[in-house]
Amino acid sequence: MPKPPAMPKPATMPEDALPIRHVLPELLAVLDRHGTVVLTAPPGTGKTTVVPLALAETGMRVLVAEPRRLAVRAAARRMGVSYTIRGERHKGANPMVEVVTTGVLLQRLQRDQELAGVDAVMLDECHERHLDADTALAFLLDVRDTLRPDLRLLATSATADAAQWSRLLGGPIVAATGATHPVETVWAPPAGPITPPHGLRVDPALLSHVASVVRRALAEHDGDVLCFLPGVGEIARVAGLLSGVEILQVHGQAPAHVQDAVLAPGSTRRVVLATSVAESSLTVPGVRVVVDSGLAREPRTDHARGLGSLTTVRVSKASAGQRAGRAGREAEGTVYRCWSAADHERLADHARPEIVLADLTGFALQAACWGVPDAAGLALLDPPPDAAMSAATRTLEALGALESQRVTGRGRRMVLAGVHPRLARTLLDLGPRAAEVVALLSEQLPRDATDDLVEVWRTARRGGTGFAARWRQESNRLRKAATQAREETTPETPHRAPAQVSGRDAPDDALAGLAVALAFPERVARRRGGGFLMASGTQAQLAEGSKLQTAQWLAIAIADRQAGLASARIRQAVVIDEDTARLAHPTTREHEITWRVPPGERRGDVSARTVERLGAIELSATPLKNADVREAILYGLRTEEVLTWTKQAKDLRDRLAFCHRAIGAPWPPMDSLIDLADQWLEPELSRARRRADLERIDVASALKRLIPWSERLDQTAPERIEVPSGSHIRVDYAGEQPVLAVKLQELFGWEETPEIAGVPVLVHLLSPAGRPVAVTADLASFWRDGYRSVRAELRGRYPKHPWPEDPLTASPTRRVKRSRK
Template structure:
């Protein structure tokens, strides 16, 4: 019986370090039902923990084990089945997208995290499942974070008997345990298994001067030359198989081409797009020496036997999204230190090994400590749909390791509302539930469901499978890519399997054939990405998308560049670039564009200030694309006022006719606002623009151009801002003129911002008789006296007249009385008559 096989395996397990932690894990699960196991890669946790958990389960319940990738789920199932002496599908099985090997006696089932999410959404009680083991939770993929949160919710509400184990290869185990604590009554135990890797010697192999790992186009060919040269050097100096880490499939192919011609060595690829048999070949030790060129799939969740050498390019591909423009993409970044350590550890799993790092020791110190969790950087549309299907579109009540960033979550919600997947409150619709059953991005799910009606079920499935697998489009032409996979080739088999799987999800098998392949592909792309529908700009080769982003084909991709309308499947906008670069697209007509993006079609009256005048039009738009416009003869006054106000905010208040009196009043008001505060208003540019309706609103509605602006009475408009009844004291608090001791008046000069001290410029003789500096603003602010000679040249500046009379005046008197003998120079100016007249 299968349970006997599991029991025999545990009685005589392979010599793996994780064995020491299994008793503690069993105690933790019996006492709490939940546990976290922390163990470095290579300790055997994926191999021995699932059977250890299965041995605890009574009544034949199944143990489901998640893996982040299909290749890892299949490899783990094959490894454990071989230890039991069986084939996959008996005691141990696997279920991944497009491949299921499970039988009635299956006790341990390896699945991708996405498969588990589909099951949880269909039935959260997980009937027939006794335990779930979440492997590689440290990778912090969106599906893994969601699965963890959903399972915590399930244990806390409907399945307190469900055993739950989270396995991590990093030091964040305590944080994971704290998150799991919401599913049980006590603290979640952490079982820590130390690593037992063999020593790994590090060699630093930085590229030659001037060779960078990345540039604006991705990974430069010269850097791939360096990686290949490092591999050749490693092969010639160290024994054993070689595992080479590069960021993506394109780099895998590039390095393999550069390694062609190596004698007596097999060069193999390893990545998620390969057919299963080619993946198995890379994961099976052969008769000859091997070089396995891999993406990050081999970083932590796979064992590649025979490896003694690791060559690490030091690069990783991570999701990023421009939340404003909605252009998700995978970007190439430097690897984190923790990922670099995991990669190096692959060389020491079976014997001492070496790692050749294609960067310097100094660069290593500047690498990020850990990769960013996907929830912090990725597009959250699919994540948000999963939350909505669970009944919590914000995830506020779920035990997520990190909360989703509010801007990204809001963008995702708006996208789902536009797709009809959720309503304005965030509740999932029937359409959204149908989309959630499609194992693809919600935008592709929408394209599949609606595209089946427009172009036929089979062609819709063909295009969606093409988009989902990110098949390369030669010259940016997605139609050419479709014709290519139809003819066959490396990607054809997996694509055909995906087509059949997607077509089987459609309720009806329509077979509409009215459209050509070109327009059928474009229709499906437009349905998937209505924001990327684009029309060619007049007078140029670039395009404007419905979303408002500019886009252009590369100079080397001229085949579609002249089309008036296209649907863009993939575009990337690099920092500093004016337009996004179109990587793949298909032709559409205007009618297709209007149908696919009908939710953003609008007709509106637009009143703007442009070129020094009001421009009023009735405009029809498809998002940011202007379809037509006709002049509007009688625009609404409030729209005119708003347009002029916008023009003033852009071009400045200097557009208004500021009279000398208006400038003076504004300065006095600014002074009182600074000196006294409320109720005196702020009259700075920003404040006046913010409150423009309060002082200029009635005047702006009558403006049609710059000439009308020049007729506005700015002085009267400013007076509308004077606070009543305090305005009655304006001349008292901030007088325009001050009466001198001799009865004359002198003008007070106020500064432009209101923060400057007001200035009073008077001749010394006119100030005789003042014993102290005159003060304004209820006595709070002394005037800054500019005391002048009889010839009205500067003699002294003071804000403390009493001190000036008592001291510096004597020196000024001594210097000036001889120069101006006909003027009075009393010894005590406070007692003198301030006539300012000459002596007789």
């Protein structure tokens, strides 16, 4: 491991002036009496650096856990003590205090639950609700209850809402008040409309406005300016809009020398552009002004598809308060908020805890190794969501880390690797050589990284960048972890990779492809159409112009799917072949008998095949002969209009439907014909093998099988009715009531309206041209009241047809009047 950069000398602090000094006696007494305590103190009171040293002065060895690496280095620098972050350790002058990340603390707890040699643990900034911090606190409370009742626990929060922490720890609250200097709030919303953030996209107009507010702040106030932005990309864009002042870009992946420069007083005026890492746990000296964009990034997890992403959100009121407090750490300050006071009132009070947002696979493995696979016995403020835990458990079972809800030896080795369980799986299966690829996947890649992960790997090897240095350091750490894991391997070694692939001489492309495929088997993807289909069933698209466009198979390392989009976006991937895909993801071979609609088609047909699949990806298919296709046929009949309904068939169906409506049983309903298929479609159904067979069925003949044996259809619902003229007119049964459409002259003398099965027939009286002139279910009433107006209207238009004054005594006819000679 390369030697860590030299730590700057601790800055001189006026410790006696820090407000935390006033509550130290009470804090130490309460901690000695109860063993647990919650300390609330606004930013700038000195809780992070003064309290650990005060505990150490009483003879206790103190472990301080911070949520971020930047905060670890900052706190250790100010106290002159040791620190440990992933892949880096520094020994300080004071051996009684060590500062670590919460992730490192979890690793230590998994190796040594008693934390031998540690007298007190201080969990700093617990209000930020990072998942590792919540987990570490739950484990520590368990240790106190079962193994180390003498272990002191101190949780600190920069917010006054600490009652929940007090209940969780079972200890009282000690509050430090009157801490910070006054901070004036300036509301500085954009003048024009701003598009709300969507996914990772932030309106460039807002970033231009933020840059203008920074320039305004520089002109209106003295001191350095700390500007909060949601991510690295936005920091770079705003930096490009500023000039004439020293600019420092601070984020979780910032090089150590940048972090050190931020934490030391500047010789000239500075603008510090930072993500949320600068909200708490550290003081940036010289800052008198804060400019807040009002945005932050939160994780989002699609548990069904196994995809995660970051999304841009509005900050909470609590976070906005934390950010504003940075301006009042050393003197009176000013915060420029790039939104209105009215918008501020609509902000959420607190940010949502990470446990309800994030992928819980790592958390679930931590809990399983601790002995509580379902996490039900852990002291957590918020329980993990059931869906997220179920998805995490399935993933761990697939990785071989869990078996029957119990952690395996493999799972224990995975948790000690210090990376996500998916990456630990790759490290265990492929060995030390895979350390470089796993290191790539465990770090946030540079913004300008290509989507070809092999190319990113080769660029990192060439070095010369801050990312390359961090990557090399993490690679060395993982290489040692892989070697140690292999030395500790027992005969229980599921999911081992083939020797020819994991061997020393495997090409970079093959090794990278298998490494990614083993870590994310559900993201193995095959080209389909203009994109790719993942084994999970999710469609994925490459960016336009990607060099990976010609690939037939990909192992996708990083992908996200934004709300409202049908396809995932491929961020990083490696070209692989089908053999590699098969090694990483199990295949299945099954008989598939379905009614299948081909892509791009509307009409389906019976499909009987033996199909080999890799998840949702179809690898091969062969016809399946002599298969029982009855269920597929019935499905096709239910979902598509497959049968050939001639007019004769439709008329017969309507007559049968009328009989069921008018009489009921034993006449069958016509709205569930497929449920009665065995009664009326046999033997045609048994012989049918495909759509064409169904289309050839004589539906009218088949429907006659539904006529009850005790009934006669022509008597119950006659196809035709004889009218007074002697004509036999077809009855239309398509509506709720039978309809008889007949020329008016054919009904002269017919006073009683006919009925069918007790239902009056609706008579449509037609003109000589066959057009409706009246509709009635009461002929007597029509002859009496309606006929006269019809006669007056039509007799001139149709003079050759009879229009008697008394239709009841006239002779019905379907002919014209006889001409006089």
